[in-house]
Amino acid sequence: MKTRGIAPALGLAVLAAFALSACEQSGLAHRSLAPIPSETVALMEQAGTTKEAPMLIRAYKKEAELEIWKMRSDGHYVHLKTFPMCRWSGQLGPKRRQGDRQVPEGFYAIGPAQMNPNSSYYLSFNVGYPNALDRALGHTGGDIMVHGACSSAGCFSMTDKQIAEIYAIARSSLGGGQRAIQMQSFPFKMTAENLAKHRLDPNIDFWKQLKEGSDHFEVTLQEPQVAFCNRRYVFNAAGAANLDPEAACPPLKQDPEVAQAVAEKSAKDQAKIAQLAQSGVKPVRIVYQDGGQHPAFASRVPEVSRPETIVPPTEITLDEKPNRGAGSAVANLAVKSPVVTLAGAKAVDESRQTRVVAMAPMRSDHRDMSALAASDPSPTNSPKKLARSNRDASAGDIPTPPASIGVRKSAAAHSSKSF
Secondary structure (H helix, E strand, O other): OHHHOOOHHHHHHHHHHHHHHHHHHOOOHHHHHOOOOHHHHHHHHHHOEOOOOOEEEEEEOOOOEEEEEEEEOOOOEEEEEEEEOOEEOOOOOOOOOOOOOOOOOEEEEEOHHHEEOOOOOOOEEEOOOOOHHHHHOOOOOOOOEEEOOOOOOOOEEOOHHHHHHHHHHHHHHHHOOOOOEEEEEEOOOOOHHHHHHOOOOOOHHHHHHHHHHHHHHHHHOOOOOEEEEOOEEEEOOOOHHHOOOOOOOOOOOOOHHHHHHHHHHHHHHHHHHHHHHHOOOOOEEEEOOOOEOOHHHOOOHHHOOOHHHOOOOEEEEOOOOOOOOHHHHHHOOOOOOHHHHHHHHHHHHHHHHOOOOOOOOOOOOOOOOOOOOOOOOOOEEOOOOOOOOOOOOOOOOOOOOOOOOOOOOOOOOOOOOOO
């Protein structure tokens, strides 16, 4: 596995030097040396993995969850914990420009240099946005973090207690020799139900690419190799490392067994989406005032940034028939703010010009070992088995996303500016 390319001793030396340097800069970096909680270490043992084993992160905006996966000795990943997300900002859809408050969607990588023990947001690490394909698509912005403080302007925001544990797990994996931690960021769980409901969303072509990568992971339980060509993602293709994101894709070779398994899963999911659409599941557009949070934090409003924006999102039903239903969709919109009104009207207008695209999701089969604690939303645990462009730039250019694993240095301290 490529994740074991750096000797454990070298990985530990790199992280130790980085932590020492940060400690010399301020008194905050001791937070980064906190051990992994003993309960989590016990979970690792039950799941057949170790502290030093490689890890992988999966994040879902709509569900406001961040999953931690760890590699077992057989090279396959097992789900370890799900952390409820305290805050994310923006709307469903990828990040495209500086200051849009969007949490990125795509496949990213987190190397040792992106770990920030000196963060003003308790602790943080840079997810690696923009990757090479983001840059090829003209997407701007940067310094997108997973951090504490429950405050988001385009980041994945956790509580201080949560980020301390996540950081410790990541530090141990990188110290154990993992080159970079893959982070998979999705708008929602890639289920047939979600994709059937969002089949008219202007981001659907982009989300189909993310689902393909998700399917590769679900089928193999191994980290998908990510590359890009023709302004889109390519997964598990032999010799894909040197592909140009803006050039046409050459003939690509994949492991035949994996390719067949992914194709079978995709076909099954597409059939389920078509069945749901025929049975009356309506296409929708979900509009947030400014992102959301996990329901576990509903009683902890004072801890959350911009609590006035944490209201249930507006779900707008779209009409699949062109030139019909626009007026009723606007009329049925429960107007909560000018932001929601404008976004709703834009979604309706987009639905009149967007053709229906059948897409395939994947099912989630997690079996959590424990439920979310109501008093302290730290994670659920579970070893498990495993179109088009808008006319408007703000909701606009539907991305054909990224998958680069480029490592970027994190900022010395994560500031409160818009990203």
